[in-house]
Amino acid sequence: xxxxxxxxxxxxxxxxLDVIGEPWSPLVLRDVWVGMTRFEQIQSDLGISxxxxxxxxxxxxxxxxxxxxxxxxxxxxxYHLTEKGTELVEMLMVMVKWGDRWLAGPAGxxxxxxxxxxxxxxxxxPRCSSxxxxxxxxxxxxxxxxxxxx
Amino acid sequence: xxxxxxxxxxxxxxxxLDVIGEPWSPLVLRDVWVGMTRFEQIQSDLGISxxxxxxxxxxxxxxxxxxxxxxxxxxxxxYHLTEKGTELVEMLMVMVKWGDRWLAGPAGxxxxxxxxxxxxxxxxxPRCSSxxxxxxxxxxxxxxxxxxxx
DNA sequence: AGGCGAAGTTCCTTGAAGGAACCCCGAATG
DNA sequence: CATTCGGGGTTCCTTCAAGGAACTTCGCCT
Numbered sequence: 439x440x441x442x443x444x445x446x447x448x449x450x451x452x453x454x455l456d457v458i459g460e461p462w463s464p465l466v467l468r469d470v471w472v473g474m475t476r477f478e479q480i481q482s483d484l485g486i487s488x489x490x491x492x493x494x495x496x497x498x499x500x501x502x503x504x505x506x507x508x509x510x511x512x513x514x515x516x517y518h519l520t521e522k523g524t525e526l527v528e529m530l531m532v533m534v535k536w537g538d539r540w541l542a543g544p545a546g547x548x549x550x551x552x553x554x555x556x557x558x559x560x561x562x563x564p565r566c567s568s569x570x571x572x573x574x575x576x577x578x579x580x581x582x583x584x585x586x587x588x
Numbered sequence: 589x590x591x592x593x594x595x596x597x598x599x600x601x602x603x604x605l606d607v608i609g610e611p612w613s614p615l616v617l618r619d620v621w622v623g624m625t626r627f628e629q630i631q632s633d634l635g636i637s638x639x640x641x642x643x644x645x646x647x648x649x650x651x652x653x654x655x656x657x658x659x660x661x662x663x664x665x666x667y668h669l670t671e672k673g674t675e676l677v678e679m680l681m682v683m684v685k686w687g688d689r690w691l692a693g694p695a696g697x698x699x700x701x702x703x704x705x706x707x708x709x710x711x712x713x714p715r716c717s718s719x720x721x722x723x724x725x726x727x728x729x730x731x732x733x734x735x736x737x738x
Numbered sequence: 739a740g741g742c743g744a745a746g747t748t749c750c751t752t753g754a755a756g757g758a759a760c761c762c763c764g765a766a767t768g
Numbered sequence: 769c770a771t772t773c774g775g776g777g778t779t780c781c782t783t784c785a786a787g788g789a790a791c792t793t794c795g796c797c798t
Binding site for chain 1: 592604607681690697700709717719720
Binding site: 590591592626627628631638639641642660662663664665 | 743744745746747748749754755756
């Protein structure tokens, strides 16, 4: 399968897909997020091919989303979220919310999220960074920005 | 390339990836969101193979994210967001925010989002659905939910 | 009758994912 | 000192999805 590179499109979605759009990448990110930081852990948790996992980890490190860090005198490594990676996890939280709502089935959501600040089980709610009111897909108008394609 | 099906994992991220995780799908969703609703429009905008676009559109319709709607007496169709699809666009908005912040380069973001309610250029901010305070990746604890794997 | 244009479909090529086996390195063990 | 062990990969072959161009279908329009 040859795959088109999205990154040179003038679109932040396309560029973001170039970072985590490949198969498995979001799940790798999730595993690191929840504390599965080692190659063997991630591989056996996801059942991903070792070859593909190697490629994905390299790519995520290259993109500055993960950091590869030795944890032993032996050549052993853990992967950790960078700041860039931590912010990317917000995308996962929105995916979780949507999946919980539309795909969970009668058993309910597989995982619950407790907001540490208030102690409540909650989900993420998108709000306007300017006025704080809800900001959903049809609450916005799109305008060309400074980096728009010439 | 054979590709693993994620949907039967007990994970809302994996399930969501089964809906929009394939290459091009998020960009197709974006196009429909911004008003490019016809096959030819999407195809020429993205430069996607017609075969793959057909597959993606079918899949998104099957999943209830898009709706295929005739717009002429001739066999002509437009694709529109369902409610399920509209809510999925929130994920795109978060991707945009992240891409704008980390990948936009000196030219700045290619597109600006104006919140219709307040009129300001803004981005989406994740907040706790319970207390309304910011809710980022490291503001939550994860607990097993009712639908957790047996 | 002939042409057109939207919306696909067919078919061949290329290359990425799957998967199993293998390798390397340092530590610990006999 | 030789041997095993376990983490973290690498190699290699197979399979199947994406790329891409050509072709088809259907109803309107001249």
